[in-house]
Amino acid sequence: MAGYSSITEAITGRIRHAVGADCLIEARYKREEYGRDAGEAMYIPELVVEATTTEQIQALLRLANQYRFPVTPRGLGTGVAGGAVPRFRGVVLSLAKMNRILSLETGNMVAVVEPGVVTVDLKNAVTHKGLFYPPDPASLDTCSIGGNAATNAGGPACVKYGTTRDYVLGIEAVLPSGEKITAGVQTRKGVVGYDLLHLLVGSEGTLGVITKLIVKLIPLPVALTTMVAFFPHLTEAMDAVTSVLTQGHVPCAIEFLDRRCLELVGDLLPFEDATNAGAFLLVEIDGVPDVINREIEVIGEICMAAGAMNAMFAPDSPKRRRMWEIRREVALRIENSAPLYIPEDVVVPLSRIAEFVSCLPECEETYGMKVYSFGHAGDGNIHLNITTENPAKRPMVEKGISSLLSQVLSMGGTISGEHGIGLAKKNFISMELSAESIRLQREIKRLFDPNLILNPGKIFEISS
Numbered sequence: 001m002a003g004y005s006s007i008t009e010a011i012t013g014r015i016r017h018a019v020g021a022d023c024l025i026e027a028r029y030k031r032e033e034y035g036r037d038a039g040e041a042m043y044i045p046e047l048v049v050e051a052t053t054t055e056q057i058q059a060l061l062r063l064a065n066q067y068r069f070p071v072t073p074r075g076l077g078t079g080v081a082g083g084a085v086p087r088f089r090g091v092v093l094s095l096a097k098m099n100r101i102l103s104l105e106t107g108n109m110v111a112v113v114e115p116g117v118v119t120v121d122l123k124n125a126v127t128h129k130g131l132f133y134p135p136d137p138a139s140l141d142t143c144s145i146g147g148n149a150a151t152n153a154g155g156p157a158c159v160k161y162g163t164t165r166d167y168v169l170g171i172e173a174v175l176p177s178g179e180k181i182t183a184g185v186q187t188r189k190g191v192v193g194y195d196l197l198h199l200l201v202g203s204e205g206t207l208g209v210i211t212k213l214i215v216k217l218i219p220l221p222v223a224l225t226t227m228v229a230f231f232p233h234l235t236e237a238m239d240a241v242t243s244v245l246t247q248g249h250v251p252c253a254i255e256f257l258d259r260r261c262l263e264l265v266g267d268l269l270p271f272e273d274a275t276n277a278g279a280f281l282l283v284e285i286d287g288v289p290d291v292i293n294r295e296i297e298v299i300g301e302i303c304m305a306a307g308a309m310n311a312m313f314a315p316d317s318p319k320r321r322r323m324w325e326i327r328r329e330v331a332l333r334i335e336n337s338a339p340l341y342i343p344e345d346v347v348v349p350l351s352r353i354a355e356f357v358s359c360l361p362e363c364e365e366t367y368g369m370k371v372y373s374f375g376h377a378g379d380g381n382i383h384l385n386i387t388t389e390n391p392a393k394r395p396m397v398e399k400g401i402s403s404l405l406s407q408v409l410s411m412g413g414t415i416s417g418e419h420g421i422g423l424a425k426k427n428f429i430s431m432e433l434s435a436e437s438i439r440l441q442r443e444i445k446r447l448f449d450p451n452l453i454l455n456p457g458k459i460f461e462i463s464s
Contacts, residue, residue, distance in 0.1 A: 004088055005069045007046035014067075015049065015091070018059035023050050034074060034092040038139075039343075041082040041423050045072070045092040052097050054172065054180060054211045060093060061209070062178035064453040072455050073205040075115065075147025078139040080343050081416075082423030083151060083204045087457035093209065095146055101125055102212070109217040110169060110186060115146020115210050122215075131217040134161035137418070138328055146210045152202035154418035156253035156284075159378030161218075163418070165201050172212035173200055176449035186214050199444075204420050205455045207448045221286035224252075225296050226320045229303040229311040230277035234258045234373070237279035238354035240306035241377040244283070244299050245350060251299070253284040254378035255327055258357070261374050264333040268326045270319070273310050281308075281377070282323055327374075331385065334372045338387035340394060344401060347380045348413035356382070359407055367400030368393055381417035405431060421459045429460055 005011065016024055025031060025048035035044040051057050064071045070090035077084055086092050099116035106129050113122060119140040123133050136155035137143055143153070148164045149171070170184030184190065184197035200208050231237040234256070241254055257265070257280040266274040274280070283299055285292040300311035314320055335341045348356045360371050368388060375383035384404065388397055405415045405428055415432050416425055430438065442462050445452075452462060 003068065004090060005067045007069055007090060011063070011067050011069065012047060014063055015047065015060060018063060019049055019051065019056040023052065023056060024048070025050065031092075034077070034094065035086065037077045037079045037082060037084045039080040039082050039085075039422075039424055041085045041087075043086050043089055045086040046089050048092045048094060050094045050097050054174060057093065057174045057209055057211060058178045058180060060091065061174060061176055061453070064091070065177065065451050068451055068453060070453055070456050073150070073209045075144035075150065076118070076142060078143040079147065079151060079420065079422065081151075081420045081425060083420050083455075083458055084147070085423060087423060095144070095209070095211075098146075098211065099144075104129055104131075106131065108186070109219075111215050111217060113145050113213050113215065115144060115149070115213065117145045119143050119145055119148060126217050127220060130220050132220040133167065133215060133217055135164045135167060138331070145213055145215070149201050149210055149213060150203065150205045151418070151420040154376070154379075154381065156255055156376055156378075158376060158381070159254055160250050160252040160286075165198060167216045168197065168201050168213055169216050170214040171197060171200060171210050173208035173210050175208050176451070176454040180211075181208075184214065188216070202420075204422060204458055206445060206458050207454070209454070221252075223289040223292060224284060224286045224320070225292050226314045226323065227283045227296050227300055227303075227311060228271065228314060228323065229281045229283070229300070229308040230271070230273040231279040231281070231303075231306075231308050232277065233307075234279040234357050235354045236307035237281050238357055238377060240281065240303045240308065241353065242350055243302050243306055245378065247302065249285075249295060249299055249302075251283050251378060252286045253282065254376070255282040256280060256374060256377040257327070257330060258373045260370070260372045261330050261334070264337065264372075265326050265330055268329065270322070271310075271312065277309060282327060284320075330372075330374055331383075334385045334387065338370070338389055340388045340391045340397065342386045342397065342401065343419070344384040344386065344404070344415075345375065345417045345419045346382055346384060346405065346408045346413055346415060347417040348382065348408055348411050350380050352411040352413070353377065353380055353382070356407065356411060356413075360384075360404075363400055363404055363407075367396050367403070369397045369400050376417075379417075380413070402428070402431075423458060426458070426460055 036042040070088040072086040074084040098114040102112040137153040372385040
């Protein structure tokens with residue numbers, strides 16, 4: 001895609017006049033921080049604008065259309081798919097300083113927030129009011145609500161509570177033209193006009209810049225209890241998950257680690273079986289104390305019947321927190337274990353989880369790679385963390401990834417459950433979507449952004 005203007009001194013002057021000098025980051029060493037997310041891609045922007053108001057964003061996008069320079073919206077940069085990476089340089093629009101919780105309406109059980117609010121800060125704020133904001137992506141202490149909405153982020157709680165999209169009632173957004181719109185409602189229902197809200201949520205910042213969100217809250221669960229189970233093999237653990245769900249239990253989290261993950265973090269787990277097991281399940285139930293205590297015992301019995309080596313309860317808060325700290329440590333240790341690390345997240349139907357994970361060893365052998373799998377077993381969202389000791393083998397590893405994605409699709413799954421497409425997966429999108437579907441989506445992008453100035457190069461290419 002060609003034809004974009006460089007950010008000349010004259011254009012920088014116009015931007016400075018429009019948004020204020022305090023909002024600009026011009027020094028190269030500071031701009032480098034905005035050139036990548038948690039993934040591999042790196043493109044240093046020519047300028048960074050740290051917006052604090054909607055009006056500044058409107059002014060910037062109007063200038064972008066006038067001079068045709070690209071603008072890449074960015075939350076807190078925790079994504080792994082390159083969605084916030086400035087592929088064509090230009091301006092990175094940081095929303096990190098738009099980080100206020102504007103209101104908490106306990107009677108209506110809604111919160112109004114700016115996009116830069118850190119997810120855990122919102123969760124903590126509403127907890128103090130006896131309310132609950134369920135979405136809990138792994139990076140919840142460093143990611144933002146706006147970024148969560150842009151990618152429709154998930155997390156362990158999805159199995160019971162759904163994804164970010166299920167909690168965004170309404171938004172304010174600035175379109176690529178610089179015009180401001182609102183979409184959605186402030187109520188629990190609303191069917192007036194086309195559903196622009198759910199078009200913008202999950203669009204990875206390609207159709208508009210979210211500047212305000214109205215999110216739904218629910219009552220805080222009274223109690224929470226946790227169980228861990230160890231299995232000889234991953235397939236038995238996945239069979240246990242299917243049995244738990246099909247027998248009518250709805251945990252608020254069912255997480256798993258495979259043998260390789262246990263080899264990396266087993267030393268941190270306070271259980272004797274950790275280093276000898278082939279798989280680990282972490283199951284949580286929330287609700288009324290007497291009810292969940294009985295239910296977690298039944299789930300333990302289901303796990304034992306499926307072949308678990310042991311099932312143990314960890315109802316106290318310190319032990320539970322420790323389990324989640326270890327679970328979140330896994331990805332970091334995997335990334336540090338090899339010079340080439342490629343994270344993928346796929347989803348398969350629940351009934352096919354065990355079948356899919358049984359295919360992994362053959363794929364590893366064929367393509368010379370090592371696969372660490374963990375993730376959200378309760379909704380079939382499997383994080384495949386692919387590594388190799390020899391970066392020169394990357395072309396072969398990418399063939400292996402393509403093979404795995406083909407296997408996922410053949411089982412009725414999808415190539416991304418929560419990371420999004422961004423830059424990292426756009427070469428694979430035609431594996432899942434038809435040519436006509438892609439054509440329609442490109443036309444939607446053109447309708448919203450005829451000059452292709454907002455987050456260009458993401459999801460799919462569009463010729464200028």
